[in-house]
Each structure stands twice: as structure tokens, then as C-alpha cells.
Amino acid sequence: PVVPDLVGRHVVISAGGTREPLDPVRYLGNRSSGKQGYALTRTAVARGARVTLIEANTGLPDPSGADVVRVGTAVQLREAVLKAASDADVVVMAAAVADFRPAEYAEGKIKKKDGQEPAPIVLVRNPDILAEVSAERATPDQIVVGFAAETDNVLANGREKLLRKGCDLLVVNEVGERKTFGSEENEAVVLAADGGETPVPYGPKEGLADTVWDLVSARFSPQA
């Protein structure tokens, strides 16, 4: 039986991966499938939340029961997240946000020219949405959750990232062959700012999503 512990809560979830355009036909992107963010959405809806799903380039159909906002770039994702976060009880940043974007966007398709080396691509930093949402919470008891994919020193790097971003919970995945990107399964450790450490064994992304909601729900102060 599903516990309706998110009834009366507004939950904002970002999913997918941003694409940073170079010209009208090309972009810098990443391998995020969006499946973890969709699993978070389905489970939050099942537990009674009002969900705003902000999706970037997943190609997945709208999940039922959620309000869906579709964005492309990190800058667009930031706008949508900050807007939705203004009355949110929880913000979960499951999207893979490009750290950098091309400094310039070419209005016309970039052409190759015979005998010429390609021009270098200059990048500029994108805003860190998770750090910004954590620093500027709409209410003092808003709960902010981040994700981190790490290849080595997973726990130590995760702890450091949790502190740097200022979020309450950080889901740390070890990036591996069959895990994480595009797969239906995941394995992770959820680190909490209060020191908690919850391992989530290898399994469906719904299982990890439910663990996140359990931890979030345990941190809510009683509803007025």
C-alpha cells in the first residue's frame, strides 16, 4: 500500500539533460535519459503530491498527474525551476545540467571551409541551479535534493558536494557500465546534511525514488 505522505505538498522535479546550442542544428549535450526524474515523478504522484516536472530533452511522454514544463537549455531550466520553486515544499534536481555553454550562438549553420582548421569553441559557465535554489529558499523549511554522478571516491566527493551545494539531501551514484545512464536500474547512497547516509541497493529507479521521498517526508515539519 502506498502511503499518501506527500498530500498537500508541492514537489518540483527536474529531469533529463540540457542541450546548449552552438548553431541552429548543433548542441553540446549529455547522456541523461530522464528516467530517474520520471520515476521520482510517478512515485511522488502516487504518494499524493502536486508535482511540477521540468523536463529537458528526454523525449519521454508526459507522465500522468503532473504539470509538465518543457525546456531546452540550462538557462531555460533555471528560469523554470526558480519560478516553480517559489511555492514548492521540495525541489529535486535530477536533471543533468551542462556546466558550460558555448559563449556564442551562430545564427546560421557553422560551415567547414576547405583547407581551414575548425575554430575553437569558447565556453562560459552556466549558473548552478541547485546551489542557487539551496541558498535562496522560498521558505526556511523548503527541502532541496541534488544528484551527483561520481566515478571515484564516491562518498568523500559526495559529502564535499553536499556541503558546497548547500542542499539537504544528495543522491550519489557511482557511474558504471550498466548503471545510471539510460538504464532502468540504479544504485546509490543518499547523503544527508544532518550526517545521515542511506545506501540504496541496485534495483529499479522507482525504489531509489521512494527512498528519496521517505527521507524527504521524515524531514517535513508537521503541516499547519
Ligand code: C5P
Ligand atoms: O556539480 P554537479 O554537476 O556534479 O552537481 C550535480 C547536481 O547539481 C545535480 O543535482 C544537478 O541537477 C545540479 N546542477 C545544477 N546546475 C548546474 C550543474 C548541476 O543545478 N549548473
